Amino acid sequence: MQCGRLGRFSRPFKASFVALIIAALVALPAAAQTTVRVSGWGGTDIAIVEELIERFVKPAVEPLGINVVYEPIADAYDTYIVNALSAGTAPDVFYVDIFWAEGLMRAGQLEPLNDYMAKSDVLKAEHIIPELLAAFTLDGKIYGIPKDFNTLALFYNKDLFDLAGVPYPDENDDWNTLADKLSRVAALGPDFYGLALQPEYARFGAFALATGWQPFDENGRTNLLDPRFVEAFKWYTGLVANRSGVHPQDVGQGWGGGALTTEQVAAAVEGAWILGFLRDSAPNMEYGAVPLPKHPGTGERGNIIFTVSWSINARSQVKEEAFKVLEALTSPEAQQWVLERGLALPSRAALVDNPYFAQPDREAQANLIVFKGASDGYVEPFKFLNYGGDWMAPINDALGAVLLGEMDADTALREAQQRMDALLAR
């Protein structure tokens, strides 16, 4: 799929009189300004990026003769970007989710940014939280600047702990002390439960990592029968036994945030994305957020980093200009603006000292916990080489089957390991 502007006129079937006319039209003088196309997904992000471009990007790059065009994509963004990269219609600067980043990095579709950052005064590698930058680094090359991120924290409903007379979860809790607190809240009555247990690696994974288990060993193999993984799996699924944990479906909800709003579930493991939902669905809930509990053996927490980068198209015609736009999008001022409105967590490490985090407000407090989660204990980005969601499916299915009581943990894990081996052998 060659898409050079002149390349297509050389195709023989177009060497007709039409081509002559077109050639004449192409010769028209080109616009004096360079246009940089910026793209991301739709939803609330549209309003955020529009504001960023108006406030921070345009003032910075318009004097350089750069015109920024923002093209949000309504849905199926990952499909769009892969198709557009193949068709040669992809934008110059665009979002890349860590979840599917590796495929694009390996295919050479993203421009390595090391050289640009070496020359830049505004954007240096040491400005960005190292764990986040590492997620977008492959073989020493940096393929994207994280625009924001999320990690997991324990959100709990203070009212239920008060009602049960149980102390709130705190940062010193380990798995056992937390399970004890949860079971005492559940003892309030048959309608009350401890922790919302989503059958997903995206939540459970943090507990597995806390044991010191790694998703891939040095041979690229995943071992679900590792005693550490088995221990985490049994602890997580075992919570349902005395209602210390509950599948969100059992309270008529699809996820931990929904389960919290029922006021029947004491706690949930979620990221900062829960804040906007609670603001709309339960604006008065007295909730708190604490770091995930430590594993009693290792004394460490685990966590998963969810992040999205701004990356540059490797085949862009305007890479230098695109990097200027990227600099403005991730500038300290832009990130501070986003943070102070509570819209997302910044990737610049220095912003941990921002006065926003010192507010007594519960959202700011929760954001701070999530922000710190990126550098506390065994933390892994939410990506699985280039297996994507297929890698999680066996684990998710095993969690679901055990939480619903369809299988015991050992059988489920053996089955999951077989599926995992089949996947990795492909």
Added chain:
Amino acid sequence: MADARTGATAPQAAAVHPASQPTPVEMEKQKAAARRAWARAALVYVLLLVFSLFFMGPFLFATLSSFKDDPIEWPPRLDPPQLKPANWVAAWRLGKAGGGSGWFGAFAPGAEVPFEVTYFVPDGIEPQAPIVRVPRRLPGAGIGAVRPGAFAADYAIVSEVVETARQPAEVAGVSGQLVTYAFTIRHNGEPVVADRLPLDLEVQLRQTFYSATLAPNRIERLGRVQSWNNVAPGVIPYVFYNYTRVFQENYSRTTGKNLFLTWIGNSFFIAGVKVLTHLIIASMTGYALARLRFPGRNALFMLILFSMMIPGQVTFISNYLVLRDGIFGLSKLWGQETLLNSFTGIILSGLCGGSAVFIMKQFFESLPRELEESARIDGAGPATIYTRIVLPLARPALGAVAILTFQGVWNEFFWPLIVLTTPQDKFTLTVGLLNLRQAYGAVALDWGPLLAGAFISAVPVIIIFLVFQRYFVEGISFTGIKG
């Protein structure tokens, strides 16, 4: 139906015993036959009812849910407070009291909103006046989260809370008393109008909410907090809460245009133009294939039929590339580098469909040739015959093509999604709805605006269906297939 059946059994009985009255046994038989007939009729009606509920049910339920605060509440209620006339009256009064109109409320200078709330307090607990707060409530999702308007909290003054009534009562088998409190919320007079006035009331545990001037949107913290999105709403923002949000919260940052209205306009424009091109091209092609004799006619017709047999998915990529290059560069003749992200592209890529040609050809073949022959004797050429004789006669077929095309284009989703990616004011309504899903559903699981948008998008097709039912059926009988 049942009467006709029982009527039919009576003459039979009479034929067997012409002279005599029916015996008790025969009367029993007649009654049994009548019962069977009734049972059959009842069965037919019940089945029809079940089927119509089965097919209409999801639509009706979605429409009902689009009025609710939380459309995915569980267990679902069939009587949300938004559909209760008492609340409509309250919304009207409160909207006026807030300084807006009864239809559209507001919180404007001069506002004086009276509010009453009643709690049930079981025996043994001392009633407590609620703590009244006008919160600064920022939306969690959608455009409001990024660009909030004025907060009523900055301009509201709450009066003292007074107890106005106390009477003994028994609620759910517990004896206690009903205590009513009243207060007023005033605007401090600064010249700022807030579009809504949220309210939170907090009481002690076990003092339960009983009733209020307006039903609360949610009760939180184990019954302690009652919370309202807007206590000066006016009827329309109260009943059509999600609908007003769809229109109010979606506007373009760059152009300031109302996006939802723009999307509706775009869909109408594209559907309208495509209906026109379909009518013109399909009727001319159909007429030529039905009447004119020229070499390759059958091959051409086969080709058109063949085009109907290729699934759209097969040609998506090549069509996309053709549009990307502006139909091999042709579009540069009128100054467009590419036809992606342009209405021209989306219209040119679907000027006419094989099925429309097929409908028209089949119809023209059913017209008597004599009409055209007599016109030809009067000296009319093919063009005159086509415009003066054939087209006026083809009205039913044209109607069918127009309706099927409109419905098809209006609901078309995948192709506009691929071609029209930017800016947002180029979207059609279907693609715009997807954007709502991202903005509200995916971020905050707030499905109300999406349901409201989906209902609005269904309205034109429903109206067209009701008005032109007859043509729909004809369209189906012409082709044997729908669409």
